[in-house]
Amino acid sequence: MRVIAMFRQLTEDTVQSHIIRVGSIMLLLLLRRSAFLLVFLPALAVAQIEIAGCKAYEPAVVSLHGTLVRETLAGPPNYHDIHKTIWLLKLESPICVDEDKAQPDLNPSRKNVRNVQLVLNKEHDERANALRGKRVVATGTLFGAHTGHHNTSVLLTVTYLDLPHWK
Numbered sequence: 001m002r003v004i005a006m007f008r009q010l011t012e013d014t015v016q017s018h019i020i021r022v023g024s025i026m027l028l029l030l031l032r033r034s035a036f037l038l039v040f041l042p043a044l045a046v047a048q049i050e051i052a053g054c055k056a057y058e059p060a061v062v063s064l065h066g067t068l069v070r071e072t073l074a075g076p077p078n079y080h081d082i083h084k085t086i087w088l089l090k091l092e093s094p095i096c097v098d099e100d101k102a103q104p105d106l107n108p109s110r111k112n113v114r115n116v117q118l119v120l121n122k123e124h125d126e127r128a129n130a131l132r133g134k135r136v137v138a139t140g141t142l143f144g145a146h147t148g149h150h151n152t153s154v155l156l157t158v159t160y161l162d163l164p165h166w167k
Contacts, residue, residue, distance in 0.1 A: 053095070057098075060142075061139060062156075063137055063139040065164060067090045067136070068128060068132055068136045070088075072084070073085075086118075087117070087120055089116045091114055094114050096110060106143070113154050116155060117152040117155045118156055118161075119140075120158050136163060137162060138156055138160070139160035140158040141156070143155055
């Protein structure tokens with residue numbers, strides 16, 4: 001009986017020792033994986049944002065977030081009394097826009113775009129007056145500047161303009 005009790009005790013000690021050893025190995029592997037994730041996951045996330053972050057020109061529909069501003073600019077040269085007023089979206093964070101392969105001269109690649117001129121119909125112009133100076137979301141299609149009336153490198157033909165759904 002005593003031998004059986006000693007064998008049981010030895011077996012329990014061995015099992016506990018193996019459990020502790022296996023647990024230590026698992027903890028070490030978990031820590032290694034956690035360290036890997038802590039080091040490389042943010043880098044992968046930034047790389048993903050950079051890759052996926054560029055917008056596309058029309059016909060793609062995009063939504064941009066920023067502050068809605070109305071600016072009055074000088075008119076054409078030698079017409080000092082004539083001014084033009086434009087709506088701008090001052091973006092919360094800069095965007096990039098991929099080159100339009102079909103029309104690269106009209107819609108070239110753009111980086112670090114911070115302001116987008118808005119092209120509004122009458123309904124959206126009235127809405128913009130109510131939202132002036134506020135953080136908004138503007139949805140529509142992007143196109144590149146190609147006339148003297150275009151005051152930013154990228155413009156947005158607006159189809160939706162409102163306050164963001166979050167505060």
